[in-house]
Amino acid sequence: MRQKIIMKKKLTSENQPYRKSVEQFMNLEKLSEEQQKELAWLLWETFHGTIDDLGETPEEMEQEVTAMLNGKYGKFLGEHSFISIDTESGEFQGCGLVSFFREIPLIIYVSVRSQARGKRLSTVILKEVIQSLSQEFDAVYLVVTDGNTIAENIYHQLGFVEVGRDWDTVLNKNEEGE
Template sequence: MRTKMKMMLVKQGVAFSGEVVLKNIQQNDVLRLGKLFYEAYYDTIDYEGETPEQAVQEINDTINGKYGPFINDCSFVAEVRGRPVSFSLVTMWQGRPLLAYTATHPQYLNQGLSTNLIKNSINALLMRGHEDLYLFVTVGNEPARHVYEKLGFIPIT
């Protein structure tokens, strides 16, 4: 079960460490992001028994419109020494921006990567003239919910 959340967009301050390189997500990132997606979700509350191949397919499907048109210039990957360690995928779902996925490699948790990627996505959405952003969070995923609430997301029905 998932909770739908929404935030009204406001300009965000973003701060990445010097070793983090930020890039927009491209179609050719699918394999690398699928691997990261699997590693980030494996053995968490969001893991539903997917295989690494299914994780790659889900990233590919998301970029190809499963949750509405993919917004490349509002979706980001953070890399360290050329390796993807965190990402945010944003789509247009039912006419509104949706944070379809965010994931961070377990070795890079609690460093603010997802928070800063989401902030970067928010700023990019504001530049496109959007006013709000939606997401779904798994009930019981308190670490993610805490991050989202700290950013200003509120549960909606």
């Protein structure tokens, strides 16, 4: 099993109220059962066969989405989570999903459908999530699989820095102000 890297980005609100930047985004404060299934399919399709594939079936990914929405990783922050929707087909193209994990905002999933890749959609989604979170939080965290260089590069470009590989150590450093 590959090692995970915990990354952190400090946030600044710049005293500007949050405004959704692109009309193709929908926040996830309320998801219908059908939308939950489509979200699970997006995640499964995105991760299947990649470095982040844990071998889940589509049905298991549906269970994962339900568990996430019900607090598996802490309170799900739907108001700070977004789905990009194709304006022509209405299909989900990508998402950024956030939970309040151990007293910090944690980006749980970032995914982009294969046919939407190469258009910087993951960067746009992450900027949307970051802008939304910056109104309420001082920092945001995420976890990336060691060796997922494309994701690591995107996160570094957005100002995320590696802070460790163990949550207890990372969060203790955070409490000590390091």
